[in-house]
Amino acid sequence: xxxxxxxxxxxxxxxxxxxxxxxxxxxxxxxxxxxxxxxxxxxxxxxxxxxxxx
Amino acid sequence: xxxxxxxxxxxxxxxxxxxxxxxxxxxxxxxxxxxxxxxxxxxxxxxxxxxxxxxxxxxxxxxxxxxxxxxxxxxxxxxxxxxxxxxxxxxxxxxxxxxxxxxxxxxxxxxxxxxxxxxxxxxxxxxxxxxxxxxxxxxxxxxxxxxxxxxxxxxxxxxxxxxxxxxxxxxxxxxxxxxxxxxxxxxxxxxxxxxxxxxxxxxxxxxxxxxxxxxxxxxxxxxxxxxxxxxxxxxxxxxx
Numbered sequence: 107x108x109x110x111x112x113x114x115x116x117x118x119x120x121x122x123x124x125x126x127x128x129x130x131x132x133x134x135x136x137x138x139x140x141x142x143x144x145x146x147x148x149x150x151x152x153x154x155x156x157x158x159x160x
Numbered sequence: 161x162x163x164x165x166x167x168x169x170x171x172x173x174x175x176x177x178x179x180x181x182x183x184x185x186x187x188x189x190x191x192x193x194x195x196x197x198x199x200x201x202x203x204x205x206x207x208x209x210x211x212x213x214x215x216x217x218x219x220x221x222x223x224x225x226x227x228x229x230x231x232x233x234x235x236x237x238x239x240x241x242x243x244x245x246x247x248x249x250x251x252x253x254x255x256x257x258x259x260x261x262x263x264x265x266x267x268x269x270x271x272x273x274x275x276x277x278x279x280x281x282x283x284x285x286x287x288x289x290x291x292x293x294x295x296x297x298x299x300x301x302x303x304x305x306x307x308x309x310x311x312x313x314x315x316x317x318x319x320x321x322x323x324x325x326x327x328x329x330x331x332x333x334x335x336x337x338x339x340x341x342x343x344x345x346x347x348x349x350x351x352x353x354x355x356x357x358x359x360x361x362x363x364x365x366x367x368x369x370x371x372x373x374x375x376x377x378x379x380x381x382x383x384x385x386x387x388x389x390x391x392x393x394x395x396x397x398x399x400x
Binding site: 140146153157158159 | 180183185186188189192215216231235246250253257348349350351352354357358360361362363364365366367368369371372375376379
């Protein structure tokens with residue numbers, strides 16, 4: 107794994123919004139997203155913006 | 161739907177990661193992603209970029225450090241014992257993948273400055289090492305990751321120029337980059353971290369098992385760098 111110098115500062119530029127994220131993996135509230143959320147199995151966990159990690 | 165950033169390097173798979181230094185599942189997620197990359201046959205063609213996210217934006221870098229257990233207890237009105245139990249569960253999860261969390265001695269602080277150090281390290285090709293060092297400092301060593309001198313030491317630990325790192329922090333050279341990441345996360349609707357975006361297209365929320373990361377890497381690699389179109393593009397470019 108490398109961390110690139112040339113492209114390290116910019117976030118991905120998404121030019122065309124795709125489908126919206128139907129639901130967060132952790133079961134949290136739906137959030138509009140330009141990304142396709144990959145279905146995964148049991149997550150180790152996620153920390154929400156309210157500071158709760160589950 | 162890959163964006164312009166990826167059009168510039170079709171021979172590389174970019175993984176963008178939003179995380180916070182004080183996020184326990186971010187440390188786990190980064191570790192698990194690294195383990196997945198060790199098994200991924202095209203790992204040398206993968207770039208991982210770290211973006212800033214604030215789990216506790218109410219904390220200022222100038223505030224005195226506080227116990228994360230006390231913070232959790234106070235913020236959500238939980239008995240301290242319950243907050244401690246939640247932290248114990250997180251610690252056990254970390255132990256299962258080989259990480260040593262000592263949350264009883266962790267010191268929660270504002271992390272904007274630490275994120276600036278991550279951005280500085282990115283300019284030196286050391287961002288992953290820096291992020292991992294920051295995680296270790298917070299979760300295992302109980303260090304104040306808002307303290308400039310501590311951050312300077314951590315920068316030196318990963319081979320960065322300590323004085324240059326401190327100068328960047330003092331000048332706020334990367335403050336705008338941190339805020340831009342935070343704003344970008346808001347625009348993308350990212351409500352929790354870690355949050356991984358593969359090839360600007362596929363997202364994975366939360367720390368995942370190695371197998372899930374491998375699947376995400378396989379899928380995004382096949383559709384981008386490993387696709388016939390990408391191969392044609394690469395060979396055409398090589399012929400110029």
